[in-house]
Amino acid sequence: MITGELDLCEVNLINAAMVRQAQGQMLDEATATRLADLFQALADPTRVRILSALWVGELCVCDLAATLGMSQSAISHQLRTLRQLGLVRRRKDGQVVYYSLDDEHVSGLFSQGLEHVRHQTDMP
Amino acid sequence: MITGELDLCEVNLINAAMVRQAQGQMLDEATATRLADLFQALADPTRVRILSALWVGELCVCDLAATLGMSQSAISHQLRTLRQLGLVRRRKDGQVVYYSLDDEHVSGLFSQGLEHVRHQTDMP
DNA sequence: TGAATATATGAGCATGCATTCATATACTAG
DNA sequence: CTAGTATATGAATGCATGCTCATATATTCA
Structure with a gap:
């Protein structure tokens, strides 16, 4: 020793x-x-749900808010976080801002994480 | 509308x-x-470093503490978190407890995350 | 048995973070 | 320009979390 x-x-x-x-x-x-x-x-349920919602394609902020059933402000704050990390992309059309998935690595991380979670039978 | x-x-x-x-x-x-x-x-630098250290093989708690240059207590607390999520495995040999990577998904998540991080040139 | 060592863990503290609320900004329509 | 709408953001708040410190448990060795 x-x-x-x-x-x-x-x-x-x-x-x-x-x-x-x-x-x-x-x-x-x-x-x-x-x-x-x-x-x-990716360590927050709200952000996970946002990213999984964006799987269908780009969505504007208020539609994301409606989809998740959360306030516009909360969604906007979270989108800022996701944007700063390069996980989502912005596209502005008039006063509407559309967000979409930006990074191809995200899908890999996401599906790999999901696979892990879904193969866990003993989780509470 | x-x-x-x-x-x-x-x-x-x-x-x-x-x-x-x-x-x-x-x-x-x-x-x-x-x-x-x-x-x-995986959202904490200490845990990331622990997992990357365990890449070489199993390590006991005090060697992990020495490797990271952190207290035994801090490492033990973090190992508990990693163990509860099934990311590391325990093996007890006398009074020494060896930890090793448990899940094959971890390596996938890890390398995919690293690839993302390393392809980012504009990060601060 | 008693001392020493390896690990685990509860309490306390400081920091970080997700949300809300209020408000600012930016664009559109009239 | 003014009213209305979509989005962004700063401040405040409540809650989670990472670390330290002290201590408990478990094992080995003499």
């Missing part, structure tokens, strides 16, 4: 070689944060 | 047919919540 060489914590090491290997493999802080931010965008 | 038929909000509809279609396509509340919970598990 080897004493930790990190000054950040006083934890002991079980397998120093594995730790070094893991440190090399592990995502750096910045990349981990950006990846976490992406998943964070 | 048709007045909304939902009593939940007083929003007007632009395209009632699209709204009905979107309502049929949209994930139901329960499924959306479970999907959001899954993504929530």
Whole structure:
């Protein structure tokens, strides 16, 4: 058992070689944060429902609000989040703003996540 | 322009047919919540780093703590979250508990998310 | 048995976030 | 220009969550 060489914590090491290997493999802080931010965008039921509603095609804000049964303001705030992460696209037509799915990766993430969720039989 | 038929909000509809279609396509509340919970598990830099560290193979709690440079308590709390969502597996050997990746969907989600993040050139 | 070590966990705290409310902006119609 | 409508957004609020600290549990070793 080897004493930790990190000054950040006083934890002991079980397998120093594995730790070094893991440190090399592990995502750096910045990349981990950006990846976490992406998943964070999908980590809310309202945003998930918005994205699944946009599957049928572009929808304007008020139709999205009606579809979800939520206020225009709440939907608009969430669309801002989705837009900032590049998951939805805007198209303005007069005073109506249409939103649609922007990223092809989203569909992959979405279906893969759904597959995971639907294969879970023991979830509460 | 048709007045909304939902009593939940007083929003007007632009395209009632699209709204009905979107309502049929949209994930139901329960499924959306479970999907959001899954993504929530990946929506934290610490958990992302833990999962990417476990890519090299199973690691015990204190080696994970050393790898991330964080306290044993913080890591243990996060591992609990990951375990409850079925993303990591436990193996106890004496007083040491080894964790490893549990779900094959995780790797898919992970790499797809990474691909998204790495193709973004305009992110801050 | 008793000391040491690895892990788990409850409480407390600080921060983040989803919604509401009020209001601002932008466009259209008259 | 004025009224009306669609959307955006800042402030406030209630709730969730990540970390620390202290401590409990479990296992090993002497």
